[in-house]
Amino acid sequence: MNIVGELQKAVxxxxxxxxxxxxxxxxxxxxxxxxxxxxxxxxxxxRRVNPKELAEEIAAKIKLSFLSKVSVAGPGFINxxxxxxxxxxxxxxxxxxxxxxxxxxSRVDTKIIIEYxxxxxxKQLHIGHLMGISIGEALxxxxxxxxxxxxxxxxxxxxxxxxxxxxxxLRELKKxxxxxxxxxxxxxxxxxxxxxxxxxxxxDALNKAIYLGEDKELMKEHSAGKDISxxxxxxxxxxxxxxxxxxxxxxxxxxxxxKIVEEGIKKGVFVESDGAIVYEGEKKGLHTRxxxxxxxxxxxEAKELGLETIKDAWWEHDQSIILxxxxxxxxxxxxxxxxxxxxxxxxxxITHLSNGLMKLxxxxxxxxxxxxxxxxxxIEDLVEKVRKQSPDDATAQQVAVGAIKYSILKQQAGGDIVxxxxxxxxTEGDSGPYLQYALVRARKLxxxxxKDDADAxxxxxxxxxxxxxxxxxxxxxxxxxxxxxxxxxQYLTEVAxxxxxxxxxxxxxxxEYEGYKLLLVAAVATTLENGLWILGIPAPERM
RNA sequence: GCUCCCGUAGUUCAAUGGAUAGAACAAAGGUGUUCUAAGCCUUUGAUGUAGGUUCGAUUCCUGCCGGGAGCACCA
Numbered sequence: 001m002n003i004v005g006e007l008q009k010a011v012x013x014x015x016x017x018x019x020x021x022x023x024x025x026x027x028x029x030x031x032x033x034x035x036x037x038x039x040x041x042x043x044x045x046x047r048r049v050n051p052k053e054l055a056e057e058i059a060a061k062i063k064l065s066f067l068s069k070v071s072v073a074g075p076g077f078i079n080x081x082x083x084x085x086x087x088x089x090x091x092x093x094x095x096x097x098x099x100x101x102x103x104x105x106s107r108v109d110t111k112i113i114i115e116y117x118x119x120x121x122x123k124q125l126h127i128g129h130l131m132g133i134s135i136g137e138a139l140x141x142x143x144x145x146x147x148x149x150x151x152x153x154x155x156x157x158x159x160x161x162x163x164x165x166x167x168x169x170l171r172e173l174k175k176x177x178x179x180x181x182x183x184x185x186x187x188x189x190x191x192x193x194x195x196x197x198x199x200x201x202x203x204d205a206l207n208k209a210i211y212l213g214e215d216k217e218l219m220k221e222h223s224a225g226k227d228i229s230x231x232x233x234x235x236x237x238x239x240x241x242x243x244x245x246x247x248x249x250x251x252x253x254x255x256x257x258x259k260i261v262e263e264g265i266k267k268g269v270f271v272e273s274d275g276a277i278v279y280e281g282e283k284k285g286l287h288t289r290x291x292x293x294x295x296x297x298x299x300x301e302a303k304e305l306g307l308e309t310i311k312d313a314w315w316e317h318d319q320s321i322i323l324x325x326x327x328x329x330x331x332x333x334x335x336x337x338x339x340x341x342x343x344x345x346x347x348x349x350i351t352h353l354s355n356g357l358m359k360l361x362x363x364x365x366x367x368x369x370x371x372x373x374x375x376x377x378x379i380e381d382l383v384e385k386v387r388k389q390s391p392d393d394a395t396a397q398q399v400a401v402g403a404i405k406y407s408i409l410k411q412q413a414g415g416d417i418v419x420x421x422x423x424x425x426x427t428e429g430d431s432g433p434y435l436q437y438a439l440v441r442a443r444k445l446x447x448x449x450x451k452d453d454a455d456a457x458x459x460x461x462x463x464x465x466x467x468x469x470x471x472x473x474x475x476x477x478x479x480x481x482x483x484x485x486x487x488x489x490q491y492l493t494e495v496a497x498x499x500x501x502x503x504x505x506x507x508x509x510x511x512e513y514e515g516y517k518l519l520l521v522a523a524v525a526t527t528l529e530n531g532l533w534i535l536g537i538p539a540p541e542r543m
Numbered sequence: 544g545c546u547c548c549c550g551u552a553g554u555u556c557a558a559u560g561g562a563u564a565g566a567a568c569a570a571a572g573g574u575g576u577u578c579u580a581a582g583c584c585u586u587u588g589a590u591g592u593a594g595g596u597u598c599g600a601u602u603c604c605u606g607c608c609g610g611g612a613g614c615a616c617c618a
Contacts, residue, residue, distance in 0.1 A: 025559075038561065038599090045598060074562040075599070120618090157618070250618090276616050286614095287546075293616040300618045330547065330613045356548095357612085389581065399581085410567095411556050414548075416611075418555070430556085430567035433581050445578065478559070490557060493566075504574095504583040511577075543581070 003066060007035060007080060014061035015039050015054075030467050032073060033081035041076040051076030087466040088458050094469065094523040102472045102530045106480070108147030111317040114140050117154035117244065118324065119233040121226040122166040124183050125375040128325070128358045130240070131417065134408040135355050136323045137242045137536040138485035145534055146480050151245040151315055155307060158226055158249040164207035165189030167221055168199065179232035182225055183374075211254075211297070236375050240401060241536050248310055254298045257306030260342060261291050261298070269341045279338040289334045304335050308346040319349050321483075326354035326414060353483055356416035378404065386427060391542055398538035402432030405537050410489045430493060432537055435528060438496035440543045442525040445508055449518050456515030465498045465520060472527050476534070485535060492531040499524045 004024060012019040017039070024035045040055035047054065055072040062070050062080075069081035094101050116136025119125060125133075140150050157163070169185025169192075170177070192199035209215045210222060230247065237244065261277060264270045270277045275294030279301075281287045291302045298306075311320055324332070332352040340347035382400035383393075390396040403426075408417060410430070427433040472491070479487040499521075508517045532539050 023559090025561080028558085028562075028565080032562075036562085041561080041598060051598070077562065160618075162618085274615075278615065285546085288615065290616040295616080297616085299616065303618095325612095326548075327612055328618090331618095333547095386581090407555090415556095416549085426568075427581055428568080429581090431581080434567090437579085437581050441579065441582085448578070482559090486557085490566085493557095497566085500582055501584090503578080504580095507577045509578050543579075 003086075004035070006064065006066075010062050010064055011037055011039060011058065011078070014058045015043060017043065026471065027077070027079060030464055032077075033069065033071070033079035034467065035080045036077045037080075038077060040072075040078060044076065084458065084460070084462060087462050087470070090466065090470040091519050091523045094526050095519065098526060099530065101526050102476045102534075103145045103147070104473060104477055104480075105147040106477070107143060110148040110319065111315070112143055112148050112150045112319045112321060113153055113311050113315065113317045114143070114150060114321040114323070115153045115155050116140075116323040117152075117233070117237065117242070118156055119154050119230070119247075120156040120162065121158035121249065122163050122182055122186060122229050124179050124229070125233055125236050127373045127375060127378050130375050130378070130404060131355050131358050131408050132323055132325075133237070133240050133242055134405045134536065135413050135485065137240065138405075138409055138488075138534060139321070139323070139353070139483055141534045141536060142476070142480050142483075142485055142488070145476055145530075151317070152242065153246045153248060153311070154244055155248045155253075156250070158222075159210050159251045159254065161203070161207055162186065163210060163222070163225075164203045165193055166225065167206055167210070167218070168192070168203045170221065170225065177224060177228050179229055179376075182229055213251075232376070236379070239379060239397065240405075241538065246314065248307065250303050253303040253306035253310055255306070256309050257298050257302035257304065258292070260305040260309065261302050264291075264338065264342045267342060269338060279334060281334040281337060284334075284337045286330070286334045286337060289331065289338075291338070301331070301335050301338075305339055305342070308339065308343070308350070312346065317349065319351060320346075321351045321353060323353045323355065326356050328352075329354050351483075353413070355413045358417050386433075389427075389543075395540045395543060398540045399427065399433050399436060399543065402436050402537045403427055404432070405535060406432030406435065406489065409485050409535050409537075410493070412484060412486055433543070435492055435496050435532060435537065436540055437543055438499050439525060439528040439532065439539055440541070441503060442499065442521050442528065443541070445521050446518065446525060449509055449514075451509075451514050451518060456519055457513060458516055459513045463502060463520060465495070465502055465524060468495060468498065469520075469523050469527055472531070488531055488534050492528060492535075495524065495527055495531070499528075 007024065008019055008022045011022045015022070021042070022037060022039055024037050027033055027036045040058055041051045044051035044054050052072060052075070055076045055078050059070045059072050059078050066083055066086050067080055068083040071079050073079055114136060116132050117129065118132055119129065140152055144150050166182055166186040166189055169187070169189035170182065173181065173185055173188060175181045189203060193203050206218070209218055213219055261270060265277060270279055270291060276290045277292035278288050278290050281289060289301055290299050292298055308320060311317065329352070336347050336350055336352070379400055382403060383396050386399045387393070387396040390399060411417065475487055475491040479485055506517065508514065508521065511517065529539060
């Protein structure tokens, strides 16, 4: 039974308006009740009446069994408060749904490919990648919580100048092949490329040779380096709880992209300009971009066209979500328009989402550690810091990962995140460990309890916790609709804060209403478990 | 120059057009036989600026100021 729907119907009838114009919101202050509507204020002007009087009039007509109170407040809000029984029933619903609590079926039978990680071969993941990984994973799970079937995919470069530089460096350095050495080799190659003419020629030759793939010795080195660097990526993904279904590389998308460009030229989608093949975005209010260089090599844009064809061949899907840094927003608009003229059915499926940049706030940090902080080193630093407080290594890692993910997922994905290494390493207050700790406490209470909650006596008053727990599914749905996991983070923080307050104020085991409180604690635990699952934040057994 | 995004406490972030703009960190003070103090409780503190739309604007529109990103053969 849809409570909000019934409420909406009753209000619409009482006000004499169509149901579609009646909106509800949760009042900010719990004292104001569970739901509020502004219908009286909206109607007051056209009916030329006083909003508060109209509100009183409407309120008086509403009689529903699940409401304990209907009142008018402020400039003309009508506030609705549920009866005691509603909250008690909610707790029972939560406990019976368990793992499914908060989920919905709005996207059942929908197949979605989501592209995020974006790991390049021959490069290490840096802290910026952690943003994409954390947000992408949370989005994937959020969508799975709406019944969608989701495949996770990473698209990255394994050809191009950066690879040639790294391979050149590896040949010169002659060290044992490790992810760190590859990083060192790249830096060496990049430097030589700038400063040494013969090195530059050699690297350019390597670049072409890699594209051609005919030099067997070189390709052996290429695949060894690719394997080692991708293994390091997989290790980080394991720690971060992401299991990809597929890696796609530019070496696969490039040839297909080139064919699509040819196709586009025939259709008149692309034109030649200054020797290059371009798409004139101006006709769509955008800008011109190059798809094929005058040397005849594909640009990133062309490769992107090929990527969607690879996805189609891989798995028949309804939506293709691509998460990238926000600097690609304008670029994606152009690619999508171009694709729409060649393969409109593919373009329609694309949803491009972006995350901001990860910046370091402390100049001193940047200079101390070089300009990039690798994902690995950040995780290691945090684990080390947290290790002393933690019961074991595994927990320390869970806490560290939770802290990093929380700091990314607490805010809207589009904006830049100023990553203050000192503060982000903090595990106090508003943080991943705060949520984890609340869950550990709740689980401990449940484990230590001996009481059977079947004979629970219901207290007369309603705990604040009960007033927000039932909202979890709405929060999930809201977050799903907007692709914004941070709403879940914010909500869970509120639940955890209320639970910690409850824990400090009330004696639970052996206290008054013990059975009922345990039911409530179980509902909190279920909500935190499911919410943390969505965010991809691990839930330690103890802390 | 053109296009897009963003300006909220000292700092990092919230706020489907609504009620007294929420947190956390930082600062100051409290809290230990009730279950884990990674907790809890107090106090101080903010919507860049000028207009407009609206019963009501942090939110929508316009100008200005300030910051960021993109704008042809990189990805």
